[in-house]
Amino acid sequence: MNSDLLTDSIQDYLKAIYEVTEYGETASTTVLAKRLQVQPASVTGMMQKLASTTPPLVEYHKHQGVVLTPKGKRIALEVIRHHRLIETWLAQTLGYSWDEVHGEAERLEHVISEEFEERIASALGDPLRDPHGEPIPSADLVMPEDKTITLAQLKPKQEASVQRVYAQDAEFLKHLEELGLIIGARLKALEISHYDQVMRIQLQGRKEAMALGPAITNRVFVELSK
16 A cells, blocks of 8 residues: 555554554454444444555454454554654653653654654664553564563562553553552562452552552553562
8 A cells, every 4th residue: 555545544543453463352343443432333444445455454354353464564563663752752851741642642653754753763762662661663663572461460479560551541540650550660469369350469668558450450561570
């Protein structure tokens, strides 16, 4: 597909498909409609369009979800690189907080030039992660390997540090900050309920333990302490 025909909407769809499937979910019509805040019929129409381009950008099978083709994946990674570099630039250079950067990056990711992207990366020292700890695709559009696990996967007595959070919602990010679950925070898993998956953890520097439900523990990613 000619780059001139890659509308903001198409780029948003490709990025959403990548980010959904990156974590092992199926990019179904329902999931994409919810994520992009559009009607399911609109998603179906777009998937059919992207599957029929030359070359096709997705493989679409009704009722089975959609996956990116190699061409679609490269476009998605380019948009994600723009987005995460912009978020990092806003945080490190302009003093934006981690809950403020997403909306700005959403607006700017489609309009910056490749030269501007290169200058941001160079000025920041080619960062590997954005303010949420998400890996930034390299200049040749390779996503760095990420070996983090979810907080929910910790076993009692294991210690770890927060490396990234899977969140775009500003209120959720503010809540994590209030809890102390910021990038670099060190913690220890105390116990986990097998009935409702509620986990009790002890944050380093905090006197009292806290209980966290799966809505949080499945979206906070950690690295085990050695």
